Amino acid sequence: MVDEKSVSASEPLDLIRLCLDEQIFVKLRGNREMTGKLHAYDSHCNIVLGDATETIYYLESGSEDVKSRKEKSELVFVRGDSVMSIADASNIGKTNA
Amino acid sequence: MLFFSFFKTLVDQELKNDVKITGTLRSIDQYLNIKLDNVQTDVAKYPHFVAVRSVFIRGSTIRYIHLNPNSVDTNLLQDASRREAMASSGDKIVGR
């Protein structure tokens, strides 16, 4: 018998499987984030996102403020080695800017 | 192997060091090293690419590959991902 826990999320990558065809939020190396619909993934966290919006955070010289710019892509493959974390985009609460 | 199987048709790609190279995907291997033909880059920004027609790129240096949505069946991709997850699940669970 398998307990209820191991059916729903017995290993971490199962969480990503459950996000297939959903909007996800990915934190990437290099002060980047991306949201988009998850179309594919593998065990390296290589992913394919549809209608993706990338947000790149950067500092301008002489300024303390973090700025950001956005880039869009209709369909993009993201190599797993730049992925840091993945979450369902609908389940994120910002507590602070 | 999912993505290896997937990348057989496609185009348009961006490197980690913010160099963007656009080309036709000619060849790919298991490490996702790629060969591109008909290479185009922003020559004003990267003059060292001016004479480059085709290029081999080590997979580990790639950040993104932008794809043409018309050449990809996303439903097929999702099914393939689920199948691959089934095949490899249970391999690497610790302490269960």
Add this chain to the structure above:
Amino acid sequence: MSAVPTSASTSNFLSDITNSSVIVKLNNGFEYHGVLSSIDGFMNIVLENSIEMVGSKEIRKYNELFVRGNNVMYIASQ
């Protein structure tokens, strides 16, 4: 170094702390405070009800969050 941890005891540790409250610190300084819901041999982690922190500053909350193992510096059980 009298008691060298065996791989069995580290994986026991990991299974012992599933479903308990943990702090996961990443190489880039981000910290996640949450409940460990699963973990695998690559140190890929799923946290429930986690808070993302940089230093003492709270950034975001996640109901469920997957963290890729290669970025993990440590997992501390609270």
